[in-house]
Amino acid sequence: MTRNRWNNPFQGIQSQLSRRQLIENTALGVGALAVGSLGLPRAARAANEVNFWATGTLDIGDDGWEIFMNESGVKVDFTDNGNDPGPVIAKLAAGNANDIYDVGGLQGGSEKELAKRGLISPWDLSQIPNYTSLWQWAKDIPYLTYEGKVYGIPTVINADSIIALREKAGNVDSYGVVFDPKLKGKTAMEDAWINSVTFTAIYLKNAENTKIAEPGNLTADELGLVMEFLIKHKKDGQFRTFWNGWEQGLQLVVNREVWVMTGWEPIVYAARDRGVDCYYAVPQEGYEAWGNNAILLKGAVNRGLSKMAHQFVNALLAGFYGCKLGTRRGYLVPTDNNVAYATAHSAAFDRAKVKELGEHVKAKFSSKVYWQNTRPDNFQLYEQWWQRLRNA
Amino acid sequence: MTLDSIVTGRTNGGRLLFTAIAALSLTIMYAPALYLLFASLNPDEQLRLVAPNRYSLTWYGALLDDHRLFGALKESVFIALATAVLATPIGLSAALAYRAMTRMRNIFLLILLSAVFVPGTIEGLGLSVMLRFARVSPSWVTVTMGHLLWTLPFAATVSLLGLSAVKPNTIEAARDLGASPMRAFVDVTLPLMRGSLISSFVFAFLLSLNEHARAYYLVGRQNTLPLHMFGAMNSGASPTIYAFSGAVIVVSFASVALIFFGVARQQRGDDGERRVRRRLESVVVLR
Amino acid sequence: MTDDKVAGLPAANAFFLALPSLVVFVLMGFTPLVLIATWSFWSFDPDTYWIKPVWSLTSYVALLQDGRASVLLRTAGLAGLTAAASTLLAVPAATVVGLLSGRRRAALLVALFTIPFFTSGLVRAFAWRLVLGREGIINNVLISLGVADTPVEWLLFSDFAVVLGMVAAYLPFAIIPIVLLFARIDQSVIRASQDLGAGFWMMFSTIVLPLIMPGIIAGFLFVFVVAVGTSMEIQLLGGAGASSTSIMINDVMRVVNFPLAFAIATVVVISLIALVIIANGMLKLSRLFEELGT
Numbered sequence: 001m002t003r004n005r006w007n008n009p010f011q012g013i014q015s016q017l018s019r020r021q022l023i024e025n026t027a028l029g030v031g032a033l034a035v036g037s038l039g040l041p042r043a044a045r046a047a048n049e050v051n052f053w054a055t056g057t058l059d060i061g062d063d064g065w066e067i068f069m070n071e072s073g074v075k076v077d078f079t080d081n082g083n084d085p086g087p088v089i090a091k092l093a094a095g096n097a098n099d100i101y102d103v104g105g106l107q108g109g110s111e112k113e114l115a116k117r118g119l120i121s122p123w124d125l126s127q128i129p130n131y132t133s134l135w136q137w138a139k140d141i142p143y144l145t146y147e148g149k150v151y152g153i154p155t156v157i158n159a160d161s162i163i164a165l166r167e168k169a170g171n172v173d174s175y176g177v178v179f180d181p182k183l184k185g186k187t188a189m190e191d192a193w194i195n196s197v198t199f200t201a202i203y204l205k206n207a208e209n210t211k212i213a214e215p216g217n218l219t220a221d222e223l224g225l226v227m228e229f230l231i232k233h234k235k236d237g238q239f240r241t242f243w244n245g246w247e248q249g250l251q252l253v254v255n256r257e258v259w260v261m262t263g264w265e266p267i268v269y270a271a272r273d274r275g276v277d278c279y280y281a282v283p284q285e286g287y288e289a290w291g292n293n294a295i296l297l298k299g300a301v302n303r304g305l306s307k308m309a310h311q312f313v314n315a316l317l318a319g320f321y322g323c324k325l326g327t328r329r330g331y332l333v334p335t336d337n338n339v340a341y342a343t344a345h346s347a348a349f350d351r352a353k354v355k356e357l358g359e360h361v362k363a364k365f366s367s368k369v370y371w372q373n374t375r376p377d378n379f380q381l382y383e384q385w386w387q388r389l390r391n392a
Numbered sequence: 393m394t395l396d397s398i399v400t401g402r403t404n405g406g407r408l409l410f411t412a413i414a415a416l417s418l419t420i421m422y423a424p425a426l427y428l429l430f431a432s433l434n435p436d437e438q439l440r441l442v443a444p445n446r447y448s449l450t451w452y453g454a455l456l457d458d459h460r461l462f463g464a465l466k467e468s469v470f471i472a473l474a475t476a477v478l479a480t481p482i483g484l485s486a487a488l489a490y491r492a493m494t495r496m497r498n499i500f501l502l503i504l505l506s507a508v509f510v511p512g513t514i515e516g517l518g519l520s521v522m523l524r525f526a527r528v529s530p531s532w533v534t535v536t537m538g539h540l541l542w543t544l545p546f547a548a549t550v551s552l553l554g555l556s557a558v559k560p561n562t563i564e565a566a567r568d569l570g571a572s573p574m575r576a577f578v579d580v581t582l583p584l585m586r587g588s589l590i591s592s593f594v595f596a597f598l599l600s601l602n603e604h605a606r607a608y609y610l611v612g613r614q615n616t617l618p619l620h621m622f623g624a625m626n627s628g629a630s631p632t633i634y635a636f637s638g639a640v641i642v643v644s645f646a647s648v649a650l651i652f653f654g655v656a657r658q659q660r661g662d663d664g665e666r667r668v669r670r671r672l673e674s675v676v677v678l679r
Numbered sequence: 680m681t682d683d684k685v686a687g688l689p690a691a692n693a694f695f696l697a698l699p700s701l702v703v704f705v706l707m708g709f710t711p712l713v714l715i716a717t718w719s720f721w722s723f724d725p726d727t728y729w730i731k732p733v734w735s736l737t738s739y740v741a742l743l744q745d746g747r748a749s750v751l752l753r754t755a756g757l758a759g760l761t762a763a764a765s766t767l768l769a770v771p772a773a774t775v776v777g778l779l780s781g782r783r784r785a786a787l788l789v790a791l792f793t794i795p796f797f798t799s800g801l802v803r804a805f806a807w808r809l810v811l812g813r814e815g816i817i818n819n820v821l822i823s824l825g826v827a828d829t830p831v832e833w834l835l836f837s838d839f840a841v842v843l844g845m846v847a848a849y850l851p852f853a854i855i856p857i858v859l860l861f862a863r864i865d866q867s868v869i870r871a872s873q874d875l876g877a878g879f880w881m882m883f884s885t886i887v888l889p890l891i892m893p894g895i896i897a898g899f900l901f902v903f904v905v906a907v908g909t910s911m912e913i914q915l916l917g918g919a920g921a922s923s924t925s926i927m928i929n930d931v932m933r934v935v936n937f938p939l940a941f942a943i944a945t946v947v948v949i950s951l952i953a954l955v956i957i958a959n960g961m962l963k964l965s966r967l968f969e970e971l972g973t
Contacts, residue, residue, distance in 0.1 A: 051613060056627020062459060079613055080623030086933030087513070087608055093729060093935065095520045095609045096530045113728035113935070185832060191920055239919040241836040245626035247805065248915065254438055255814050257835075270628075274438040329628065380723075383934040384745045390922040391746030399778050399869060403879035407779055413771035417854070418791060420768075420847045424806035425795045427816070431809070439809060441816070482699045489697035498959065500697060502952060507708035509951040510715070512908055513928055514944035518711030541708050544700060545904075549897050550856065556893060557862035588859050595855070598796045605908070605925065621799045637798040644794040652787055 049075040050305060050312045053097065054105025055083040057246070057266075057331060058156060058292060060324045067324075072315030074308060083245065085110065085194075085374055092119050098299030103309050107194070108293045109143050109374030111151040121296045122149035127310035130317035130337060137365060138334040141291060143373060152293030153313050156325070157334045159287035159364040160195070163268055165278050168259040172281040175203035177260050179233050188252055188261035191242035193386040198288050198372050199262045201226045206285035206368075216288075217376040227385040231392045253278055266330035286368030323349045332361045429638035432631060439634055451635035458632045464620035465636075471532050471607075471616060472600040475539040479596035480589060482540075483547025487555055490548070504548055507541040512605025515541070520609040531612040538606040543596040550595060554588020555581075712948070719941035728935045738942035747927060751947060754924045755954075757838070757913075758906035761845040762853070765902045766895060768846070769853035773894070776854070777861025778887065789858060792851050800848055804915045807844045811835040811916075840916035845906050852905060853898035860894035896962065907951070 052058075060068070065076045081088050085107050091097040092104070098119060114120045125131050131139075134154060144152040164172040169183070178187045178199075189196040201215035204226060212222045233239070240258050243249045246267070252258045253271045260281075268280045294313050300306065315321065319341025322333035327349060332338075342354040376382060431439050435448040455461070490500055507515065519538050520530065528534060558581050566576040582589070604618035611619065624633050719738055724731035742748060776788045795803065810816050813830040821827040833839060864887060872882045910925035922930075924947055931940045 056623045059627070077613065079615060080620070080627060082608065082619070082623050083626035084929065084933070086929050089935060090513075090517060090932045090937075091520075091609055094517055094937065096524050099524070100530055100611075100613050117727050117729060188919075191914075234919055241918060242920045244914055246628040247625045248808075250628075251439075251805075251808060255440075255809065255812050257808075257813050266628075270437075274436065380934045380936055383930055383936070386920075386930065387745040387747060387750070387922070387927065390920040390927075391749055399873075399879070399882075401873065403779075406879040406883065407775075410771035410775050410779065413768060414775040414788075417768045417772045417850055420843070421792065421795050421850055423810055424803040424847065425798055427806045427810055428798070428802060431806075482703060485696045485698075486700035489693050489700070492693035492696060496693075498956075501959075502955070503704050504700065505955060506712065506948065506952060507704060508904055509907075509948045510712065511925055511928055511944050511947055513925060513932070514715055514940060515711060518715045519707065521714060522707075522710050537707055540703060544703060546901060548700065549900070550859065553856055553859045553894055553897055554862075557860060584862075587862065591855050591859060594793060595852075598793070599905075602796070602800045604801075605910075618799060618801065621801045625801060625805065633799070633802060637802050640798045641794065644790075644797055648787065648790045648794070652783070652790075655786075656783060 046075050048073060048308060049077055050300075050308050051077045051079060051100070051102045052105060052312070053079045053081050053101035053103070053297075054294075055107075055292060056080040057083070057329060058105045058325070060321065060328060064321075064324045064328070068315065068320060071320055072311065072318065074312045074315055076312065081106065089114075092297075093117065098297050100299075101297055102300035102303075102305050103312060104295045104297055105155055105292055106295070107372075107374050108141065108152055108154075108291045109194075109372075111143055111293070111295065112146045112375065114295065115146045115149075115151050119298055120151055121298050121301045121306070122151055123153055123296055123313070124306075124310060125150060127307070128153070128314045128317070130314050130335065133317060133335045133337050135334045135336075135362075138291070141371065143375070144293060152295055153317075154291050154334055155294050155316060156292040156331045157289070157365075158265055158291075158332060158361060159289045159369050160199075160262065160264060161283050161287050162260055162281040163253055163263045163271075163278055164260045164281050165253070165256060165276070167277060168256070172260060173284055174207060175199060175262070175283050175285055176207055178262060179203070179229075179238060181236070181238070183259060184236065184238050185240050186259040187238060188240050188243050188258040190249070190262060191244045193382045194372055194374055195288065195290075196230070196242075196262065197223070197226055197382060197386075198370060200230055202285050202288060202370055203283075204229060215370045216373050218378065218382075220378055220381060223378060223381060223385060227389060231389050234389060235392050269330040286370055287364055288372050289365065289369045290372040320345075323354050326354055326357045330357070332357055334361075425637065425641055428634050429641050432634040432638040437631060439631060451631045452639060454630065455632040455635045455639065458630070458636075461617075461620060461632060461636060464615050464617045467532060467614045468601055468617035471535050471539060472597045474532070474536045475543055475600040476593045476596040478536070478540055479543045479547040480593045483544055483549075483592055483596075484551045484585075484589065486544070486548040487551035490552060491555060504545050508545045512542075512603070513608070516606035516609035519606070523610075529612070530610055532614075534610040534612075535607050535616065536600075538610045539600040539603055542603060542606060543599045546595050546599060547592040550588050550592040551585070554585040554592075557588075558584045715941045716945050719938055719945045721938055723936050723938055730937055738936075738938040739946075741939050742942055742946060747943070750922045750927050751924055751943070751950070753922070754907055755950075757841060757845075757923070758903050761842050761849065761906045762899045762903040764842060764846050765850050765853040766899045768850060769857055769898055770891075770895060772850075773854050773857035773861070773891070774883075774887070776858050777891075778864070785858075789855065792854050796848075796851055800909075801911050801915075803848060804844050804911045807840065807847070807916055808835060811840055811843075835916065836918045838917070841912050841921070844912040844916045845909070848912065849902045849905050852901040856897040856901065857891050857894035860891040863890045907947075 059078050059080070065078060069075045079101065081104070088104070088106050089110055092114060097104070104120070111120070115122070131153070138154040138157055141154065144150060144154065162172055162175065162178065164177070168186070169177060177183060178189065189199065197218070198215050201212050201218060201222070204210040205212040205215055210225055212218065212226075218226060241252070243252055243261065243263070246264075249261070249263050250267050250270055252261060253267060254274050254276050265280050268278055271278050294316065296306070296309050300309050317333065317335050317337060319335070319337035322335060322338035323342050325331050325333060326338065336358070339351065339355050339358060342349040342351040427441070431441050432451050433447040433449070434440060434442045435446065435450040436442070486504060490497060493500060516538055519541075520534070523530070523534050562580055562584070563576050566580045567573070571579065602618055604616070604622055607616045607619055615623065621633055624630075718730055720734050720736070721730045722733040722735045722737060772792070776785045780788060808815070811834040812818070813832070813835075815835070817834060818827070818830040821831060868886060869882065872886060877885075908925060910923050910929075913921050913923045914926060924943065928940050928943055931943065
């Protein structure tokens, strides 16, 4: 059994609980001890081990993490957090995530509330030399900082738009195609208001000149307009379905269940690998930008792992991780270190391809881009409207 | 007990209709599983059926290297076994208690059912908060606790069903012959309940093996199998997860076949014994 | 009523027999329930994005808005439909196992009915998309047979797909309880009825059905309970943004409105328990679980 010191929110009552804990822990621990002696997994933890609890899209596989360890000295234990920010935040806020995991990786936007409640610690940038190599606009994303301190280190960045099947949908250059009655029942959007509402707002703002200030942060009135639009189209049967998660999205494209859908760019790469002629559209209205960031869990600091965690995050930006992730999935770590690494290790990585991925994403970001945020000002109102959409 | 079915002879189309519906049920249940089995023989990345001449065991080979999946599988099997081992006897005792009660019955039933109606995510979250307060660190123990809550009502109900098949005459006969209540229970009731005890165990095992909502909040670092699958589906799965389902089907079929033919051979031996014994009995009776 | 005759144990032991399960439920089940119910009456704190101990009914009022109540009803309805369909299939299937098969074949069939559940439910539900989809097996067969010109759209991303997926997944839960009760049926009684000239259907409805009724009800309850709490099939096979109680709870937790999530859970528990109480009263469930009279 591990002997972690837990991040106990009820510290005042600690001493009173101690005997009770002992009894309970003994009762429950007897079985665990018996089992522990059978050598079941996760009995003890290496001194340089950091647990990275992140969405599976940030994973580079056991072989990848092995090379990572050889280069950085940090042993990474990767646990998939399920990709859904809801349960992740719940497990952090109310559950036991701080007792188990060290560094988290999830969609940006929730850093402020986690920081406020003391669930995450600020990063000490002096321990992350590679931070300076990050592209400036990645460092400047507003929700990464709170009260002057940096809580999120950008790990993956991308700008999303539409996946389209060339043979069925022709040349797509506008989000209007998703709402086009000619394609009724042949389109899909993601089952997440974070993405889909922003896309619709981008479209309405630029194509139909609806009065919208920030598509990523709608006021109550703007939200009402956008959602009414979506509800109308849903009722008309415009959408074949809403998709949730990589396999679902990919399957819709590869099986030609839908002809156009808003979605993640790597789905295009994977679909092409499977012989489907699809492409990622360049819409006139602009892209939706998002980022996955690394956050430092307070529990790790309490366990004395702060230095290791900083070393880990520094290594993420060192170049190998970026090359590996880019090759494996097509996701980009926003630093020039990737190209440098690929140049130095030309046997392992194709420098041209790594450079191309970087240039491609940079180009997208230099055009019209609107940032996504898991916590817009009216975020609870978003959810209420999404319920109405579900029930329409 | 003969090997024949209870009903023989004419059934006015009953046998035909019922067998057809049973076949339909099996078809519905196996459609996705068999699809997975055959599609996983497709060496391409994309999950789809291909012509038999392209079949290959590529993904099964890759499955053997998938350490993460096996780690999750080990954890899940262990938790499921622990849950079943605990749920079966506790469920049996709950069923016995229910039978023995008179006025408190309905309240007891409601207590049993209350935990099963709580939506899994909330139950898991609530339990994890309590466990955190009690300083219990998350691990397979905490997952088993959550799963025990989930499977106990099922185990208790199945035990109740099994108990209802035991005739009071049988027990009275045993008691008349001098057996103490405990002996009557162990030697008569329990063997008669064997089917339901096995079902209780298997139900608890399977329910735990497939449960992910509660497990999400109760796991330690090692994800359980459903959580692994859930994560893979959301973030990008290698076809090894489909090969895994195919492998489970094949292994299960093989085990059943082995047991089936093993038992069949043994029973043929038993049959002979039984026939001889019956002949002896008839001789004794007639005399 | 001396039920102890069956177990063979004196009635006084009831309390001790109940103890293990009570320990489990009171210790582990009751405390989270109390916590959940309490927190559902507290308020969301916009400063900390957490809960503050300010008593209010806002969460319960919110349940009546945005169509949330209809989600609860719809989930229960779909679960009930699934349970009903499963039971309709399970009774004949279980009869084949328990009445119309020899012991070896019965055991084999039971094993067959159970095996799919060893594979991952999530992956099985996903596989239905490939079977029912526009380019899936069923559509391919229908088109090649000339029955349909274009792919049938409602096969997937519809209530039909959801119910089919759920029935396929949870049918064993309906079948096994019924099979267990065939042990109640005395072969001699069946033979006697046949000798007296009763046809199969007469014999089935007057002798078999009443005896297996507890199993039928238990099976219905099992499927209903599992179906009401699942979200996989609805998410994978339902239409655009189809919702269920679990999905709604996740949505609400995603915006850290925990009091509302707990309120939903509390309402679900109370209504389902009320449902059981009503069903118990109407169907006299407790009587059904007693043993046969002589």
